[in-house]
Amino acid sequence: MTDLAATDPLPKPKRDLAPILLPIALALAVIPLVGSTSSWVTLTVASLAMGMMIFIMASGLTLVFGLMDVLNFGHGAFIAVGGYAATLILLPFAASLQVDSLWVNLAVLAPAALLSMAVSGALGLVVERVLILPVYGQHLKQILMTTGGLIVAEQTLYALWGPQIIPTPLPASLRGSLIFGDVAIAKYRLLAMLVGLVVFAAILLVLNRTKLGLLIRAGVENGEMVEALGYRIRRLFLGVFMTGSALAGLGGVMWALYREQVHASVGDELTVLIFIVIIIGGLGSIGGCFIGAILVAMVANYGGFLLPKLALVSNILLMVAILMWRPRGLYAVTSR
Amino acid sequence: MMILSGDPPRSRVLGLILVVIILALAAAPFVFPGAKAMNVAAKICIFAALVASYDLLLGYTGSVSFAHTMFYGIGSYAIAIALYAMGPNWAAVATGIVTGLPLAALLALAIGLFSLRVAAIFFAMITLAVASAFQVLASQMAWLTGGEDGRSFQLPELLRPGTVLIPKSLIGFELNGRTLTYYLVFVAAGLMILGLLRVVNSPFGRVLQAIRENRFRAEALGFRTVFHLTYANCLAALVAASAGILNALWLRYAGPDTSLSFSIMLDILLMVVIGGMGTIYGAIIGATIFILAQNYLQALMGVASRAAADAGLPLLPGLLHPDRWLLWLGLLFIASVYFFPTGVVGRLRSAGAGKA
Numbered sequence: 001m002t003d004l005a006a007t008d009p010l011p012k013p014k015r016d017l018a019p020i021l022l023p024i025a026l027a028l029a030v031i032p033l034v035g036s037t038s039s040w041v042t043l044t045v046a047s048l049a050m051g052m053m054i055f056i057m058a059s060g061l062t063l064v065f066g067l068m069d070v071l072n073f074g075h076g077a078f079i080a081v082g083g084y085a086a087t088l089i090l091l092p093f094a095a096s097l098q099v100d101s102l103w104v105n106l107a108v109l110a111p112a113a114l115l116s117m118a119v120s121g122a123l124g125l126v127v128e129r130v131l132i133l134p135v136y137g138q139h140l141k142q143i144l145m146t147t148g149g150l151i152v153a154e155q156t157l158y159a160l161w162g163p164q165i166i167p168t169p170l171p172a173s174l175r176g177s178l179i180f181g182d183v184a185i186a187k188y189r190l191l192a193m194l195v196g197l198v199v200f201a202a203i204l205l206v207l208n209r210t211k212l213g214l215l216i217r218a219g220v221e222n223g224e225m226v227e228a229l230g231y232r233i234r235r236l237f238l239g240v241f242m243t244g245s246a247l248a249g250l251g252g253v254m255w256a257l258y259r260e261q262v263h264a265s266v267g268d269e270l271t272v273l274i275f276i277v278i279i280i281g282g283l284g285s286i287g288g289c290f291i292g293a294i295l296v297a298m299v300a301n302y303g304g305f306l307l308p309k310l311a312l313v314s315n316i317l318l319m320v321a322i323l324m325w326r327p328r329g330l331y332a333v334t335s336r
Numbered sequence: 337m338m339i340l341s342g343d344p345p346r347s348r349v350l351g352l353i354l355v356v357i358i359l360a361l362a363a364a365p366f367v368f369p370g371a372k373a374m375n376v377a378a379k380i381c382i383f384a385a386l387v388a389s390y391d392l393l394l395g396y397t398g399s400v401s402f403a404h405t406m407f408y409g410i411g412s413y414a415i416a417i418a419l420y421a422m423g424p425n426w427a428a429v430a431t432g433i434v435t436g437l438p439l440a441a442l443l444a445l446a447i448g449l450f451s452l453r454v455a456a457i458f459f460a461m462i463t464l465a466v467a468s469a470f471q472v473l474a475s476q477m478a479w480l481t482g483g484e485d486g487r488s489f490q491l492p493e494l495l496r497p498g499t500v501l502i503p504k505s506l507i508g509f510e511l512n513g514r515t516l517t518y519y520l521v522f523v524a525a526g527l528m529i530l531g532l533l534r535v536v537n538s539p540f541g542r543v544l545q546a547i548r549e550n551r552f553r554a555e556a557l558g559f560r561t562v563f564h565l566t567y568a569n570c571l572a573a574l575v576a577a578s579a580g581i582l583n584a585l586w587l588r589y590a591g592p593d594t595s596l597s598f599s600i601m602l603d604i605l606l607m608v609v610i611g612g613m614g615t616i617y618g619a620i621i622g623a624t625i626f627i628l629a630q631n632y633l634q635a636l637m638g639v640a641s642r643a644a645a646d647a648g649l650p651l652l653p654g655l656l657h658p659d660r661w662l663l664w665l666g667l668l669f670i671a672s673v674y675f676f677p678t679g680v681v682g683r684l685r686s687a688g689a690g691k692a
Contacts, residue, residue, distance in 0.1 A: 073460075134674055141673055143400045143460055144609060148670040151602060155663030159654040268598060272468045275461040316469045319462075320450070 019287075019330040023294045030302050038182045043301045049189035051297035052196020053258065055290050057251030058274040058281075059203060060244015066220040066284020066333055068237045070132055071139070074146040075274065076267025077153035078245045081123055082116035082252025083168075083262040084157055089115055090168055097171040105171035113253050120249025123153075124242040132241075150267065157264040166262040174257075192254055199247065200290055207286060216240060220284050220333055276315050280322045282329025291330055295322075339530060341537040345617055347688035350681060354617060357624050361522060365515045372631070374514070378521050378586045380627050382579050385525040387607045388532045388619035389575035394605075395614030396536050397568050398548035402601055403447060403463035406470045407440040407573040409596035411580025413474065413481055414439065416590030419489040420482075426492050429585075436577050444573035448566035471596050486591020491517070495585070521582045528575050533616050535571060544568055545614075602662075603630075606669050612679025621680045629665065634658040 027044055034040045061075045089112040090097065096108050131149050135141035170188055177184040207213035219226045219233050227233050255270070256262045277296050281288025296315055303314040310317075322330065345351040357380075360367070364377035390404050414436025415429065422428035451462040474481050481487065491513070493499060499513035535541055546554040547561050555561050584590045594600075603626065611622020641656035655663065676683050 071461075131670065140394075140398055140400060141677065144605065144673045145670060147602070147605060148666050148673065151666035152663060152670065155660055155666060156655075159651075159657065159660050159663060162654075163659065272465050276465050279458070279461055313469050313473065316465055319465065 016331065019291050022330075023291060023298060026295065026298055026302075030306070033306055034302070038184070039305070041183045042185065043305055044298075045185050045189055045193070047298040047301040048294065049186075049192040049196075049297075050258075050301065051294035052193050052200075053251055053254050054270075054273060054277055054297060055196055055293035056199050056254065057248050057270060058277045058289050058293060059199070059286060060240070060247045061274060062278040062281060062284055062289045063216070063220075063240050063286065064237075064244050065278070067216060067240055068136075068219075068223070068233075069139075070136070070142055070237075070241075072127075072132070072146045073143050073271070074127065074131075074148075074150035074153065075244075075248060076269075076271035077150050078120045078123060078248035078267075079252040079255065079270055080157060080262075080264045080267040081153065082120045082249025083256035083266060084161055084166075084264070085116040085119040085249065086112040086253040086256060087161075087166055087168060087262055088112075091166075094169075097169070100172040102173040105173045109171065109257075113250055116249040116253045117246040118249075120252070121242045121246035124245025125238070127245070128238055128241045150271075154264045154267060161264075163264075167260060168256045168262055169260055170257055188257065192258065195250075195254065199250075200286075203286055212236075273315065276319050278329075280319055280329055282326075282331040282333055284333040285329065285331035288329055288331035288333075341530075341534045343533055343537045343616075345681075345685075347681075347684040349688065350617065350621075350684040353684075354620060357620060358526075365518055366509055369509075374518060376627060376631050378518055380623050381521050381525040382583050382586065383604075383607065383623040383627060384620045385528040385582070386576055386579040387604055387611070387623050388529045388616050389572045389579065390604050391608050391613060391616055391619050392532055392536065392544075392568055392572045392575075394608055395612075395616075395618070396541060396544045396548060397565055399452070399565065399569075400460040401463045401569070401572075402460060402598075403467040403470075404572070404576055404604055405596055405598070405601045406467045407444065407576035408580040408583070408600070409470070409474065409590075409592075410440045410443070411436045411577030412584040412590035412595035413487070413580075414577070415581045415584045416487040416489055417480060419491070420487045424490040424492050429492065433581060436581060437574055440573045440577035441570045444570045445566060448569040449562075452562055452565045452569065467601070468598070471592065471598070474596055475592055482591070484592060486589055486594070488589045491585065491588055495520070517586060521586055524578070524582055528578060529616065529619070532575065536616060540564070540567070548614075599662075606665055608679075609669055609677075610672050610679055612681030612683075613677070615679070615681040618679050618681040625680070626665070629661070634661050637661055637664075 027047075030043075031037075031040055034043065057075075057079055060078075061072060065071050089108065093108045096104050099105070127146075127149055131145045132142065135145050174188045174191060177186045178190070205213075207217055215226060215231055215236055219236060223233055226236075252266070255266065259266075273296060277292040278289055279292075280295060281290070281292030295318060299314045299318045303310055307314075326332070345354055361377055361381060364374060368374070368377065386404075386408055390401075393399055393401050393404070415432030418428045418432035418435070422431060447463060447466060451459045475483055477483075490496070493513075495513045495517045497512055497514040499516075500510060501513070501516065502511040504510040536544070543554065543559050543564050546557070546559070547564060551561055580590075580595055583595060587594060607622035607626045608619060609622070610618075610625060611620070612618030635658070637656050637660070638658040641653050641658065644652035644656055654660070672679060678686070
């Protein structure tokens with residue numbers, strides 16, 4: 001080992017590329033198994049789109065855990081609430097959604113998405129103040145409180161909207177596929193990928209390029225030290241929690257359109273998937289969450305195509321495999 | 337004292353309530369002979385045992401598992417599939433028991449070894465994932481489990497309602513196979529609860545509590561915490577699977593809604609928290625309150641909902657609709673975690689201690 005002079009710049013931390021290469025390797029490895037290129041492209045695009053949507057929903061949860069050691073078992077409620085809030089705009093303006101013009105459709109979709117984010121974010125504020133603040137620092141009670149919150153939220157949705165499934169058909173301009181040669185790519189999936197990438201880029205930009213992001217990252221690593229330096233980590237946390245809830249709401253709208261229906265049980269379904277994603281990614285890591293979401297979606301899509309029987313447990317198998325390789329997830333951020 | 341393992345209720349009111357509940361359950365077939373009342377009584381027995389086993393995990397080790405219904409379901413399905421495939425005989429009952437219990441214990445061991453090394457929160461997430469995968473698996477393997485329809489089966493001759501053991505003319509009421517099944521459920525559940533009381537008051541139980549209070553310190557004292565936690569997890573799974581067996585025997589049916597669904601898991605959580613975590617007695621109280629509410633509160637809510645609808649109030653009819661009873665229990669759950677985390681039992685105990 002060579003001695004470092006005092007004037008030398010600090011050695012750069014090693015970049016950990018293996019997790020990034022993992023989904024790429026997985027995608028390439030299945031090419032010979034899938035057989036035809038066109039179905040491979042379709043499957044890959046489907047995985048990426050689904051992965052982006054899951055990432056949007058999971059990103060808030062992983063940050064909240066990393067920052068304040070709070071695991072919200074009621075995160076799924078924000079997804080469901082987001083979906084229902086969107087129907088407040090999507091249903092009255094159903095007619096303009098059937099006009100085959102992208103701009104007219106987007107003029108309805110954008111306010112719907114914004115409304116969902118606002119409603120979920122506001123709900124996040126209430127949940128943080130009422131449910132999480134009193135049991136801060138006590139894992140057991142957090143799990144119980146937020147599970148109770150999930151029950152209450154789900155039942156309230158049923159009471160307000162009724163127990164039936166609400167159909168939310170895709171807007172006319174986003175239906176169908178774009179055809180390139182013999183490759184068909186669903187339009188909505190492209191939009192989902194685009195939104196997911198924008199959200200991912202925005203989060204990375206905020207986390208890595210702003211003072212706020214610096215504080216959040218510092219808080220994830222050592223919250224006490226950030227507090228000792230005079231920053232109000234509680235307020236920071238509230239902000240992250242609300243943003244995470246709002247993103248879950250956005251994910252809820254996108255998922256509702258993807259499935260073309262809204263139901264309160266969507267929260268339960270996706271909670272499991274989201275937990276798997278954030279465990280795989282490493283609790284508290286945004287990059288890990290992104291890769292984890294894509295991996296989970298890839299395994300679901302490729303697995304469903306190649307081995308439909310195994311698709312049910314494939315997520316669990318993926319989680320076991322990843323945790324055997326890296327016991328604390330792809331990127332272990334926190335010391336916990 | 338011996339039979340309670342030196343852990344009495346420690347509150348006069350609590351003792352009185354428990355005696356009333358147990359006497360009512362013991363006399364249920366004669367005092368409340370209707371089919372619905374019998375179902376409620378049997379369900380209270382089964383859930384008291386199931387919730388007590390969950391209390392061993394949640395209350396005594398402080399680890400939140402979401403896979404408890406999975407073990408309950410394994411017990412239910414094992415006996416149902418055995419009786420369905422082999423016909424109504426005792427060999428099938430025995431087969432169900434000797435396949436179901438070890439299967440549950442092995443699965444608990446695997447989950448425990450895999451995830452109990454890490455924090456409570458990790459364990460909660462992994463059990464949730466495994467349980468949901470198991471649920472999907474059970475509904476997909478229709479050739480074995482009957483899928484969404486589940487499996488209905490016939491009980492051995494002795495336990496059928498048609499079998500009259502002592503006719504009505506002899507002692508004033510009829511003792512039939514159904515009554516016998518009820519007492520089988522009652523006695524088995526009672527034994528399981530007493531057994532759990534024994535476990536938590538043993539040196540082993542003390543170690544579990546030490547781990548709950550401070551895992552690091554327990555480890556420093558030389559206890560192998562992973563071993564203790566895994567052992568507790570397996571024990572709880574065994575009792576849960578046994579409760580599942582009783583459930584299937586009572587219902588003569590095993591299906592996703594009665595033995596596997598996530599809502600049962602939430603019910604168990606509600607019962608253990610409302611009754612009082614870490615007391616075992618809380619399981620009996622919690623199960624009784626919850627199941628009585630489930631069966632009789634709904635009727636009350638129906639009346640209130642109609643009254644609100646007649647009065648033309650907005651929103652209230654929807655909120656008071658009988659199907660929304662879980663909403664109010666959910667609120668009660670949050671309130672009880674917040675205001676009295678020790679549940680009904682803890683409240684009664686501290687009230688008694690305050691007076692003395």
